Amino acid sequence: MQPEILMVGPMLPQTMQSLEQTYTVHRLWEAPDKPALLAQVGPRIRGIATTGSVGARTEIMAALPRLEVIAVFGVGVDAVDLAQARARGIALSTTPEVLTEDVADLALALMLSVSRRIVQYDAYIRSGQWPKSGEPPLTHKVSRKKAGILGLGRVGKALAQRLAALDMEVSYYDLNPAPELPYRQADSPLELAQHSDYFIVTAAGGAATRKLVNQEILQAIGPQGYLVNVSRGSIVDEEALVAALKSGALAGAGLDVFASEPHPDPALLEMENVVLQPHMASGTLETRTAMGQLVLANLAAHFAGKPLLTPYVW
Numbered sequence: 001m002q003p004e005i006l007m008v009g010p011m012l013p014q015t016m017q018s019l020e021q022t023y024t025v026h027r028l029w030e031a032p033d034k035p036a037l038l039a040q041v042g043p044r045i046r047g048i049a050t051t052g053s054v055g056a057r058t059e060i061m062a063a064l065p066r067l068e069v070i071a072v073f074g075v076g077v078d079a080v081d082l083a084q085a086r087a088r089g090i091a092l093s094t095t096p097e098v099l100t101e102d103v104a105d106l107a108l109a110l111m112l113s114v115s116r117r118i119v120q121y122d123a124y125i126r127s128g129q130w131p132k133s134g135e136p137p138l139t140h141k142v143s144r145k146k147a148g149i150l151g152l153g154r155v156g157k158a159l160a161q162r163l164a165a166l167d168m169e170v171s172y173y174d175l176n177p178a179p180e181l182p183y184r185q186a187d188s189p190l191e192l193a194q195h196s197d198y199f200i201v202t203a204a205g206g207a208a209t210r211k212l213v214n215q216e217i218l219q220a221i222g223p224q225g226y227l228v229n230v231s232r233g234s235i236v237d238e239e240a241l242v243a244a245l246k247s248g249a250l251a252g253a254g255l256d257v258f259a260s261e262p263h264p265d266p267a268l269l270e271m272e273n274v275v276l277q278p279h280m281a282s283g284t285l286e287t288r289t290a291m292g293q294l295v296l297a298n299l300a301a302h303f304a305g306k307p308l309l310t311p312y313v314w
Ligand code: 8YV
Pocket: 011, 051, 052, 053, 054, 073, 074, 075, 076, 077, 099, 282
């Protein structure tokens, strides 16, 4: 008898295909009546497969009395009811390491894109402006500027290496200092912002970091400064961000994540001083394939009575 799995949100097609070859899978996001599906199959569900952005909300987990394991396609667990998982002894796996490089790469790409106006000047050519208006306004140098990384986890460390290669002055703020690394440790997120031309958010999402990047932080980054976010939209006060971008209190932003996905604040869509991505930091074929393989391997290990390959570290 194949274990029955609830897939809460879509993931890489080949991963979903493999899951459906191995388990009896119920696709929650496709159900016309989600509560009815949970009531019908919930008592039989032993595992959840989900993504970092979709997670496993309280009410979904509570509808699954036999839930044993949650396999997250991603590293963010802020959308999982961790307290319930821990209290019920539900195993939890994520897909660390395999996505670190891509997320750090996209953070760098956003820094370069927003400063050097890559998107805007591509459009400048495509719209026929170049022969009419000649050279567009000058942009801003990234190399040798000051970078502040909020959250020095796997992604933050990988990004710091990249920025050091651009001869940037790298600072960070993290609750777990890394004195062995050659980067300046800021005393607070505010002090980090005060010493940053580029303030990059790589910290984990969740209650502890909700709206951590507020108006005060944005003002401290300043009118020549840029915000980049490749972690979670919840970490930034998006209303304050829009106001800072509109007023010129902040020079620009590179955003891969938003307070409400897939519906960013419409004001952001009108702005020339932002570069936007649809939560694609881990979105390469190579990385998403590796993430999917880890979801499959973790579920297989659990149902074989073996330890998870990449358990979430509580
Ligand atoms: C998501 C992410 O998994 O790692 C995370 O938590 O945010 C992404 O990689 C994304 O939702 C993948 O579909």
